Amino acid sequence: MSELEVRRAPLVWWIGGILLGLTQILAVALEKPLGVSTQFVVADSKVMHKVAPEYAQEHELISHEKYQKFGYGWWLDIGLIVGAFVAAVAIGRWRPRFTTVWWRATLNRGILSRLVTGFFGGFFILLGARIAHGCTSGQFASGWAQLSLSVIPFTIAMFVFGVFTAHLVYPGVPKIER
Numbered sequence: 001m002s003e004l005e006v007r008r009a010p011l012v013w014w015i016g017g018i019l020l021g022l023t024q025i026l027a028v029a030l031e032k033p034l035g036v037s038t039q040f041v042v043a044d045s046k047v048m049h050k051v052a053p054e055y056a057q058e059h060e061l062i063s064h065e066k067y068q069k070f071g072y073g074w075w076l077d078i079g080l081i082v083g084a085f086v087a088a089v090a091i092g093r094w095r096p097r098f099t100t101v102w103w104r105a106t107l108n109r110g111i112l113s114r115l116v117t118g119f120f121g122g123f124f125i126l127l128g129a130r131i132a133h134g135c136t137s138g139q140f141a142s143g144w145a146q147l148s149l150s151v152i153p154f155t156i157a158m159f160v161f162g163v164f165t166a167h168l169v170y171p172g173v174p175k176i177e178r
Contacts, residue, residue: 010091024145031072033142036080037126037135039073106170117169 009016027034045062048055056062088094099114107113129136140158143151 024141028145036137037129
């Protein structure tokens, strides 16, 4: 496979979407709405209760009981990582990558630039989610599974700003071999 060749998906996108949706509906029915970023608050809470217990007890957010115990969310986070790894190995496409075809073809920047950009992008997404006392993955995935009205404007905004950000980060469309 050449460096700029686009890989083919092992599963048709709409079948994967249906399977993911059914899994999400089952998870919401069995447990409760799913989210990933809440586990970062739980980890922070655990550390703060060890390092500065008096501060943690008085803190408005991490003093709540739900942020002091590990729950199903940790298994969700672990499952996301392990499941992605197992799927990549199973289809024979696992290899460590630090950048993407689009990043190399349009920006021609190095690996360090990509890692720093990815880190700050993830940091700001989590920061925004926690400031709003929510979770972007939970709002999107669980919101649709529960047919929540709040998910409609959220989804529209997410896609609009996603397209806007993609145009900022990747201003040109590279010629990629197919």
